[in-house]
Amino acid sequence: MIDPSIRLDESIEGRVRQFVFERAARTGVVPQTPAIAEALGLSGEDVSATLKRLAAAKVLILAPNDGDIWAANPFCAVPSGIRVIAEGNRYWAICAWDAMGVVAAVQAETAVITAPCGDCGEILNLQFENHELKHANGIVHFAVPAREWWKNIGFA
Numbered sequence: 781m782i783d784p785s786i787r788l789d790e791s792i793e794g795r796v797r798q799f800v801f802e803r804a805a806r807t808g809v810v811p812q813t814p815a816i817a818e819a820l821g822l823s824g825e826d827v828s829a830t831l832k833r834l835a836a837a838k839v840l841i842l843a844p845n846d847g848d849i850w851a852a853n854p855f856c857a858v859p860s861g862i863r864v865i866a867e868g869n870r871y872w873a874i875c876a877w878d879a880m881g882v883v884a885a886v887q888a889e890t891a892v893i894t895a896p897c898g899d900c901g902e903i904l905n906l907q908f909e910n911h912e913l914k915h916a917n918g919i920v921h922f923a924v925p926a927r928e929w930w931k932n933i934g935f936a
Contacts, residue, residue, distance in 0.1 A: 795820055796830045797839055800852050805886050808869035810857035812848050838930060854881030866891035866908075876920045883908055 799819055804810045817827045828847060835842045843850040849857045856872040862879050864871040866888035873879035876895060883891045893906040897918055904918040
């Protein structure tokens with residue numbers, strides 16, 4: 781997924797960030813501290829501290845009570861009501877915006893997004909074919925302006 785000609789950030793933050801996003805894009809699973817530490821040959825303490833710095837920089841979102849990664853946007857680390865099926869993987873997203881971001885991030889030729897309507901609970905579908913949105917029912921409504929999202933990213 782990452783272009784090998786791009787010069788990568790060799791800092792611990794850069795290495796952790798790259799690993800998290802590449803693993804999430806490739807597998808649909810956002811790795812947590814133990815897997816990151818093992819893959820990169822780092823201590824759990826170093827990874828935890830790095831994740832906190834990345835969260836402070838708004839690179840990812842940590843769960844409020846345990847410090848696990850909740851989201852490496854657009855990838856959600858836990859099952860949510862918003863599911864993306866693309867490139868043979870199942871991905872989760874926090875919101876419709878992120879779900880479409882998953883499709884773009886994995887460069888999916890075909891994908892299906894399903895999400896419950898926030899008003900009535902009816903399942904909404906967005907279908908992508910040949911990198912284009914081909915079918916959608918319902919509308920996407922953002923209750924909070926984008927400039928306000930990081931004030932409470934879990935609610936936005």
